[in-house]
Amino acid sequence: MARIEVDRTVCIGSGLCAWNAPEVFEQDEEGLSRVLPDAAARSGQGPDEGAVEEAMMACPAQAIRLTEV
Numbered sequence: 001m002a003r004i005e006v007d008r009t010v011c012i013g014s015g016l017c018a019w020n021a022p023e024v025f026e027q028d029e030e031g032l033s034r035v036l037p038d039a040a041a042r043s044g045q046g047p048d049e050g051a052v053e054e055a056m057m058a059c060p061a062q063a064i065r066l067t068e069v
Contacts, residue, residue: 001068001069002068002069003066004024004039005035006063007063007065008032008033008063013027013030013031016059017055017059017064018033020051020054020055020058021048021052021054021055023039023051024036024048024052033063033064052064052066053066
């Protein structure tokens with residue numbers, strides 16, 4: 001299982017993560033990305049994994065990281 005993390009100190013708010021994986025990411029009122037609470041519990045299971053990898057590759061700030069737990 002992997003933990004999905006967004007480094008909000010480097011996020012530029014492009015929204016590509018939410019576009020690639022809307023079931024995992026959203027943009028908050030400041031326009032920065034965050035992981036949806038229920039997505040953290042599902043990480044590493046099912047179809048979200050490929051979408052998360054696409055979001056990681058698309059992120060211009062490289063603010064998304066997967067950490068094995």
